[in-house]
Amino acid sequence: xxxxxxxxxxxxxxxxxxxxxxxxxxxxxxxxxxxxxxxxxxxxxxxxxxxxxxxxxxxxxxxxxxxxxxxxxxxxxxxxxxxxxxxxxxxxxxxxxxxxxxxxxxxxxxxxxxxxxxxxxxxxxxxxxxxxxxxxxxxxxxxxxx
Amino acid sequence: xxxxxxxxxxxxxxxxxxxxxxxxxxxxxxxxxxxxxxxxxxxxxxxxxxxxxxxxxxxxxxxxxxxxxxxxxxxxxxxxxxxxxxxxxxxxxxxxxxxxxxxxxxxxxxxxxxxxxxxxxxxxxxxxxxxxxxxxxxxxxxxxxxxxxxxxxxxxxxxxxxxxxxxxxxxxxxxxxxxxxxxxxxxxxxxxxxxxxxxxxxxxxxxxxxxxxxxxxxxxxxxxxxxxxxxxxxxxxxxxxxxxxxxxxxxxxxxxxxxxxxxxxxxxxxxxxxxxxxxxxxxxxxxxxxxxxxxxxxxxxxxxxxxxxxxxxxxxxxxxxxxxxxxxxxxxxxxxxxxxxxxxxxxxxxxxxxxxxxxxxxxxxxxxxxxxxxxxxx
Numbered sequence: 001x002x003x004x005x006x007x008x009x010x011x012x013x014x015x016x017x018x019x020x021x022x023x024x025x026x027x028x029x030x031x032x033x034x035x036x037x038x039x040x041x042x043x044x045x046x047x048x049x050x051x052x053x054x055x056x057x058x059x060x061x062x063x064x065x066x067x068x069x070x071x072x073x074x075x076x077x078x079x080x081x082x083x084x085x086x087x088x089x090x091x092x093x094x095x096x097x098x099x100x101x102x103x104x105x106x107x108x109x110x111x112x113x114x115x116x117x118x119x120x121x122x123x124x125x126x127x128x129x130x131x132x133x134x135x136x137x138x139x140x141x142x143x144x145x146x
Numbered sequence: 147x148x149x150x151x152x153x154x155x156x157x158x159x160x161x162x163x164x165x166x167x168x169x170x171x172x173x174x175x176x177x178x179x180x181x182x183x184x185x186x187x188x189x190x191x192x193x194x195x196x197x198x199x200x201x202x203x204x205x206x207x208x209x210x211x212x213x214x215x216x217x218x219x220x221x222x223x224x225x226x227x228x229x230x231x232x233x234x235x236x237x238x239x240x241x242x243x244x245x246x247x248x249x250x251x252x253x254x255x256x257x258x259x260x261x262x263x264x265x266x267x268x269x270x271x272x273x274x275x276x277x278x279x280x281x282x283x284x285x286x287x288x289x290x291x292x293x294x295x296x297x298x299x300x301x302x303x304x305x306x307x308x309x310x311x312x313x314x315x316x317x318x319x320x321x322x323x324x325x326x327x328x329x330x331x332x333x334x335x336x337x338x339x340x341x342x343x344x345x346x347x348x349x350x351x352x353x354x355x356x357x358x359x360x361x362x363x364x365x366x367x368x369x370x371x372x373x374x375x376x377x378x379x380x381x382x383x384x385x386x387x388x389x390x391x392x393x394x395x396x397x398x399x400x401x402x403x404x405x406x407x408x409x410x411x412x413x414x415x416x417x418x419x420x421x422x423x424x425x426x427x428x429x430x431x432x433x434x435x436x437x438x439x440x441x442x443x444x445x446x447x448x449x450x451x452x453x454x455x456x457x458x459x460x461x462x463x464x465x466x467x468x469x470x471x472x473x474x475x476x477x478x479x480x481x482x483x484x485x486x487x488x489x490x491x492x493x494x495x496x497x498x499x500x501x502x503x504x505x506x507x508x509x510x511x512x513x514x515x516x517x518x519x520x521x522x523x524x
Contacts (some may be wrong), residue, residue: 024513025501044503048159051463053503085522093522100518112499112515116492119505120520123485126466127478131485132492134520 010061011102014038021077024107038062041070044111047117053118057110062102065110067092074121077128084130085117092117096135163465164393169480170473171357172346176220176228180281184215187275187283188232194259195234201251206237209285211316214360215453217321218344218353219380221360224369228281231272233288233314235299240289245302245309249273260459270304288312298425316424317377324384325352351396352387356380358397361473362451372443378430381420394459399450408445417441493517 012020014036021028021040023087028042037060045052051072058066068091085093094113120132170185176184192209195202213231214220222228234252236243253273265275275283280468289309291298297315302308346354359379367373386403389397411418417435422428428436434441451472458468470477488505491497498512 011389027502045461046503046505047162048464049162049465085520087522094520096520096521098445099516107511109516109518112502112513113518113520115499115505116504116515116518117520118503119488120485123481126481127485129482129485130519130520131489132484133489134522136522 008101009103012105014059014061017059020061020105020107021111025111031056044115044118046115046122050119055114056105059076059106064097064100065106067094067110067114069118075125077125081128084121084124085132085134085136160392163459166197166469166477166480166484167354167358167393167465168346168349169467169483170361170476171349171354172483173476173479174221174357174361175218175346176215176222176230176281178345180228181215184211184230184281184283186352187277191234191256191262191275191283191285193254194261199255201255202236208237209234210315212286212318213374216318217315218349218375219356219360219379221357224364226282227277227279228504230281230283231314232283233283233299233301233312234285235288235290239292240300240309241293243289245300246307247267247303248287248289249302249304252285271301271310274440286312291481292297294425303386311425311428313422313424317422320423321352321380321384324387324451325350351390352383354393355387355396355400356383358393358473359383359400359451361476363447365472365474366451370443372437372440374440374444374447375430378420378424381423381430384423397455398459401448401455404408404448405452408448412445430462 014033018030018033018038018040022030025042025044028040030038030040032039037058039059040057041054043052043054053072054070056068056070068089074090076083083090087093092114094110095116100109116132120130124130161438162211166493188209190209194200195207196207197203209232210216210234211230215230216233220228220230236248249268249271253266253268256266258271262275265277267276269284272286275285276344277283286301288299288301291300291311294311296313296315297319298311300309301312303310344353356379360376363373363376363379376444382404383400386398386400386407387396388403390399408418418431418441420431421428422430422431431441434444454468454472458465458472461468466477466481488497491507492515495517497505498508498514500512505515508514
C-alpha cells in the first residue's frame with residue numbers, strides 16, 4: 001500500500017525490547033510481561049563513586065517509558081527543593097517527546113539517558129546545580145554555577 | 147573544546163577521586179593569567195633595578211620566584227590575594243654588604259620610584275609590593291653566601307639586625323627530586339622546570355598533596371598563629387613521600403607517616419625535629435621549643451586530619467560532603483567542573499555506558515549516549 005512507503009521503521013515489539021535490554025544489561029529482569037506492557041528492574045551505577053540505584057522501567061508500547069528509582073530513595077536538597085527534571089510522582093524525565101519514539105531501542109536510549117540523569121542528580125544533590133542542561137532554563141538549578 | 151580527562155571515565159573510584167582533587171587544586175592555585183602577570187611584574191622590577199638612577203645599576207643580579215610559586219604549590223589564602231615570594235639576588239658576597247643598608251636602600255629606591263612609591267611597604271626581611279586585587283609580591287634582597295657555596299644566600303633580617311641564611315633554589319631542587327622519587331612514569335611531567343606555571347593536571351602527586359595540606363591547614367587553624375608554616379608542611383610531605391602515583395594515596399601515606407613519626411617522637415619524650423632539606427643544620431621547627439602550645443596544636447591537627455581523611459576515603463556517596471569539610475568551597479566548584487566536562491563530552495557524543503550503567507568513554511564495548519534533552523513538569 002502507498003502508505004507503507006513512508007513508514008521506514010516499525011515499532012519494536014515488547015519481546016524485542018526485552019531481549020535487547022536483558023542482553024545489554026544482564027542485571028535487568030522483567031518482573032511483569034503481559035501483552036504490550038513490560039516492567040523491568042535492574043541496578044545501575046553511573047560512576048564508580050556513585051550510589052548503586054535500583055530502577056524500575058515500565059513500558060507500554062508505544063508510550064513514553066516510565067522510570068522510577070526504587071532505592072536508594074531520591075533526596076531533595078535541604079530547604080525542600082523539588083527534584084529536578086521529574087514528572088509528578090517523581091518519575092524521571094530523561095528526554096523530550098521529540099527525542100524518542102517506539103522504533104528506538106530502550107537499551108540504547110532510555111537507559112543511557114537514565115544513567116546520565118542519575119549522575120547529574122548526584123551532582124545537583126552535592127552542589128545545587130544541574131549541569132546536564134535540559135528544558136526549563138529558568139529553574140534555579142540551571143543558573144550558571146558561581 | 148577541551149577533551150575530557152580520561153581519568154574521570156575509568157571505573158576506578160580512586161582515579162575519579164584523584165581527578166576531583168586535581169580540580170580542587172586547580173581552584174586553589176594561582177590562575178594562569180595571574181601567574182603571567184606576576185612574571186611581567188617582577189621582570190618590570192628587574193628592568194627598573196637595572197635602569198638609570200638605580201643604586202644596583204651595573205651590578206650583577208637576578209630576580210626569581212621562591213616558595214610556593216617556585217614549587218608549584220600556590221594556595222589562595224582564605225581572604226585576600228595570593229602572597230608571592232621572590233628573591234632579588236646580588237652576585238656579591240654577603241661579607242661585603244651591610245644587611246640593613248641593603249634592605250633600606252632597596253626599599254628607599256622603590257619608595258622613591260614613580261611607579262612603585264604607592265605600592266611598596268617594608269617588612270622584616272623583604273619589601274612588599276601590593277598590587278590591589280591581584281597579589282602581594284614580597285621581594286627579598288639577598289647576597290650570595292660563598293662560604294656555604296652552591297645556591298646558598300643570605301637575607302637581611304631586621305629582627306636579627308643581621309643576615310639570615312636561606313637557600314630557596316636548593317629547596318626547590320630538593321622538592322623537585324622528592325616529587326619524582328621512585329617513579330619513572332611521571333618523569334615526563336617533572337622534566338618541566340618548576341617555576342613555569344603548571345596546570346594542575348600536569349602536577350605531580352606530591353605537589354597536589356602539599357596544596358591540599360596547606361588548604362586544610364588554613365581552614366583548620368583559621369588564621370590562628372599556632373598553625374604550622376608552609377615550609378614545615380612542605381618539608382614533612384616531601385620527606386615522607388614514598389613515590390605513590392595517586393594523589394589520594396599520597397595524602398594517606400604522608401599523613402600515616404607523619405602521625406607515626408609524631409607518635410615515635412612522643413615515645414622518646416622528644417618533639418619532632420624537621421630540618422630544612424636544603425640545609426640540614428637549620429631546624430625549621432625550632433620555634434616549637436619556645437612555643438610548646440604550637441607543637442601541641444600541630445600534633446592535634448595532624449592526628450585529626452589523618453582520621454578525617456581516612457573517614458572521607460571510606461564515606462561512599464558522602465565523600466564529596468566530607469571533602470568540603472576538609473578543603474572548603476573549592477570542592478563544590480570542582481564537582482561542578484567535573485560535571486560540566488562530562489556534559490561537554492556527552493554533547494559531543496564521546497560517552498557511552500557500560501552494562502553496569504557506568505558512564506565511560508565511547509568504545510565498541512559501550513553503548514553510546516545519544517543526544518537528549520532532560521525535561522520535566524513545570
